[in-house]
Amino acid sequence: xxxxxxxxxxxxxxxxxxxxxxxxxxxxxxxxxxxxxxxxxxxxxxxxxxxxxxxxxxxxxxxxxxxxxxxxxxxxxxxxxxxxxxxxxxxxxxxxxxxxxxxxxxxxxxxxxxxxxxxxxxxxxxxxxxxxxxxxxxxxxxxxxxxxxxxxxxxxxxxxxxxxxxxxxxxxxxxxxxxxxxxxxxxxxxxxxxxxxxxxxxxxxxxxxxxxxxxxxxxxxxxxxxxxxxxxxxxxxxxxxxxxxxxxxxxxxxxxxxxxxxxxxxxxxxxxxxxxxxxxxxxxxxxxxxxxxxxxxxxxxxxxxxxxxxxxxxxxxxxxxxxxxxxxxxxxxxxxxxxxxxxxxxxxxxxxxxxxxxxxxxxxxxxx
Amino acid sequence: xxxxxxxxxxxxxxxxxxxxxxxxxxxxxxxxxxxxxxxxxxxxxxxxxxxxxxxxxxxxxxxxxxxxxxxxxxxxxxxxxxxxxxxxxxxxxxxxxxxxxxxxxxxxxxxxxxxxxxxxxxxxxxxxxxxxxxxxxxxxxxxxxxxxxxxxxxxxxxxxxxxxxxxxxxxxxxxxxxxxxxxxxxxxxxxxxxxxxxxxxxxxxxxxxxxxxxxxxxxxxxxxxxxxxxxxxxxxxxxxxxxxxxxxxxxxxxxxxxx
Ligand code: HEM
Numbered sequence: 001x002x003x004x005x006x007x008x009x010x011x012x013x014x015x016x017x018x019x020x021x022x023x024x025x026x027x028x029x030x031x032x033x034x035x036x037x038x039x040x041x042x043x044x045x046x047x048x049x050x051x052x053x054x055x056x057x058x059x060x061x062x063x064x065x066x067x068x069x070x071x072x073x074x075x076x077x078x079x080x081x082x083x084x085x086x087x088x089x090x091x092x093x094x095x096x097x098x099x100x101x102x103x104x105x106x107x108x109x110x111x112x113x114x115x116x117x118x119x120x121x122x123x124x125x126x127x128x129x130x131x132x133x134x135x136x137x138x139x140x141x142x143x144x145x146x147x148x149x150x151x152x153x154x155x156x157x158x159x160x161x162x163x164x165x166x167x168x169x170x171x172x173x174x175x176x177x178x179x180x181x182x183x184x185x186x187x188x189x190x191x192x193x194x195x196x197x198x199x200x201x202x203x204x205x206x207x208x209x210x211x212x213x214x215x216x217x218x219x220x221x222x223x224x225x226x227x228x229x230x231x232x233x234x235x236x237x238x239x240x241x242x243x244x245x246x247x248x249x250x251x252x253x254x255x256x257x258x259x260x261x262x263x264x265x266x267x268x269x270x271x272x273x274x275x276x277x278x279x280x281x282x283x284x285x286x287x288x289x290x291x292x293x294x295x296x297x298x299x300x301x302x303x304x305x306x307x308x309x310x311x312x313x314x315x316x317x318x319x320x321x322x323x324x325x326x327x328x329x330x331x332x333x334x335x336x337x338x339x340x341x342x343x344x345x346x347x348x349x350x351x352x353x354x355x356x357x358x359x360x361x362x363x364x365x366x367x368x
Numbered sequence: 369x370x371x372x373x374x375x376x377x378x379x380x381x382x383x384x385x386x387x388x389x390x391x392x393x394x395x396x397x398x399x400x401x402x403x404x405x406x407x408x409x410x411x412x413x414x415x416x417x418x419x420x421x422x423x424x425x426x427x428x429x430x431x432x433x434x435x436x437x438x439x440x441x442x443x444x445x446x447x448x449x450x451x452x453x454x455x456x457x458x459x460x461x462x463x464x465x466x467x468x469x470x471x472x473x474x475x476x477x478x479x480x481x482x483x484x485x486x487x488x489x490x491x492x493x494x495x496x497x498x499x500x501x502x503x504x505x506x507x508x509x510x511x512x513x514x515x516x517x518x519x520x521x522x523x524x525x526x527x528x529x530x531x532x533x534x535x536x537x538x539x540x541x542x543x544x545x546x547x548x549x550x551x552x553x554x555x556x557x558x559x560x561x562x563x564x565x566x567x568x569x570x571x572x573x574x575x576x577x578x579x580x581x582x583x584x585x586x587x588x589x590x591x592x593x594x595x596x597x598x599x600x601x602x603x604x605x606x607x608x609x610x611x612x613x614x615x616x617x618x619x620x621x622x623x624x625x626x627x
Contacts, residue, residue: 078534081482085489092426092490096497099423115418116626122414126398129411129420136427137434144438144483148475152465158458159536161585168537171527173485173520178541187556190545201513204496205506213499215624216418222499229496233489365548366557 002062010256013247016351019344022235030227033219037098046090066258073246077154082172082245089238099217115216167252175244176237183346185367200336207333209325236343271356274298291361298359302368310334410614412622419623428491433610435484442477452595454588457531481523488519500624508616511609518606525598528591536586546577553577
């Protein structure tokens with residue numbers, strides 16, 4: 001019985017399930033925010049998640065060695081903050097949506113948001129703010145000291161450049177980028193994608209021209225912006241940290257949450273490139289000798305994706321947006337959005353077709 | 369009795385020379401506290417009730433700053449004991465717990481660093497959810513994004529210093545990506561363009577990764593570089609950016625609120 005449940009969770013945490021699943025979950029949690037953010041329901045979900053965590057850590061139930069594996073990952077001193085962060089994220093995700101829902105209901109009734117009511121009232125920073133800050137600082141200090149007393153900082157064997165640990169993992173906050181290495185070459189995963197995340201974040205205020213929702217919580221007035229941001233933050237970043245920590249084992253292979261990491265696990269590597277799909281599978285011929293000719297379909301795909309799609313969008317559904325934003329803003333926004341979308345697209349292509357490269361020019365180390 | 373004592377202390381020349389106003393029981397004196405103290409002066413005297421509500425800001429920006437201060441203090445204490453050379457780094461770290469009285473400084477420093485990464489993410493999350501990046505705060509959001517990166521870099525450069533297996537391999541994985549930099553990494557697409565007469569200009573001996581590591585591999589040179597980056601370069605950058613960040617919070621009209 002419990003082993004069946006564990007089996008279900010192992011299935012649910014497969015990459016091709018967990019990503020679309022998280023996406024759907026995010027969609028539902030925003031769509032039905034009014035329902036689930038009600039304190040009793042939200043508390044119930046929180047208790048359920050906590051219980052799930054306790055269950056995962058319980059030894060000797062379900063697939064016993066799978067739980068041991070989970071505990072081993074969760075209890076690594078440097079991984080403890082991840083569990084804390086996930087708990088805090090659930091709480092603050094709920095808090096922000098709850099406040100947004102309350103405000104949205106007020107706005108529907110023609111009232112201003114809660115924050116506006118209080119806005120005209122000015123209070124003295126001493127004592128109202130200074131004391132809150134003092135208490136927060138004392139609280140954090142106590143937490144840190146208790147944490148430090150209970151949990152020794154990790155120290156492993158002395159550095160030995162000759163012995164690579166398996167798996168070798170980056171610090172937890174960079175695991176999202178390490179996960180990208182599965183799907184992209186390092187120049188994309190390690191350099192271009194992080195750079196674009198930074199640029200993209202900085203661009204947000206200049207792209208999102210919606211004047212509403214400035215300085216108060218609201219979901220309805222800026223649904224699209226919140227959805228895109230949370231998709232990036234929760235699904236493409238935080239979920240990757242979770243995956244890198246709990247689901248990536250020996251040889252950076254994928255394992256279910258309750259699956260024992262097997263040293264001998266070998267994933268069949270039947271990766272194929274776009275050039276092979278196009279020339280061999282579709283046209284039934286050999287791949288051309290000339291690199292550029294061979295890679296032409298892939299290059300056209302990439303260029304088309306980045307240039308044709310924005311134009312198509314501008315003259316169809318995005319007409320209004322294009323008029324509002326102007327060509328430059330629109331171009332930057334759509335291109336950033338397309339690059340963000342390219343990440344899950346490449347993942348899906350990998351799962352469905354074992355696609356490795358869209359463009360593969362090893363002579364130039366230019367692989368996309 | 370107690371009242372007499374406090375009156376005596378408050379009336380003394382010493383007290384009066386430090387605090388230039390009466391006890392903060394009247395509105396005027398409460399304003400004076402904020403104005404006369406250089407640290408409290410980061411804050412305005414008055415603020416909108418909505419902006420300082422804990423459930424609005426979650427105090428996450430403030431806690432990030434507080435954790436930065438904790439890291440500064442504990443970091444200085446650690447520097448007394450730690451020498452950034454491969455021969456002693458590991459042993460110095462072990463000794464921090466074994467031989468140093470009250471040896472939890474390393475723990476506080478490490479967990480504080482993790483906590484700071486978490487609070488800075490939550491702070492960004494809050495700022496986004498309240499739409500506080502919208503005009504007039506666009507620029508400060510940008511400063512914030514850079515601060516986020518700087519926070520991660522602080523944490524990452526510190527990760528190497530214990531000089532154990534965990535440290536060098538995490539940093540190896542992290543810095544391996546640099547060799548694929550499209551323009552200045554020797555395994556990046558651009559390195560093949562910068563070739564004249566078969567002489568490659570971007571090689572494993574002069575690319576960005578080499579500059580970062582001070583060698584072709586994570587080694588002695590890397591330890592010193594990361595130490596200097598971690599203890600001096602990145603904190604200084606962080607401090608400058610924080611000063612700008614806080615200044616702009618005030619200049620952009622304080623914590624955001626409905627227009
Ligand atoms: C080392 C990192 C950081 C520190 C110490 C810091 C500190 C602060 C503090 C103390 C405030 C006052 C309000 C509050 O506590 O929420 C604030 C506001 C703000 N922060 Fe940060 N911050 C940091 C990183 C960031 C990041 C990563 C972002 C966004 C990407 C950001 C964007 C902003 C904005 C836009 C405001 C104004 C918010 C408002 O008016 O409601 N900051 N910051």
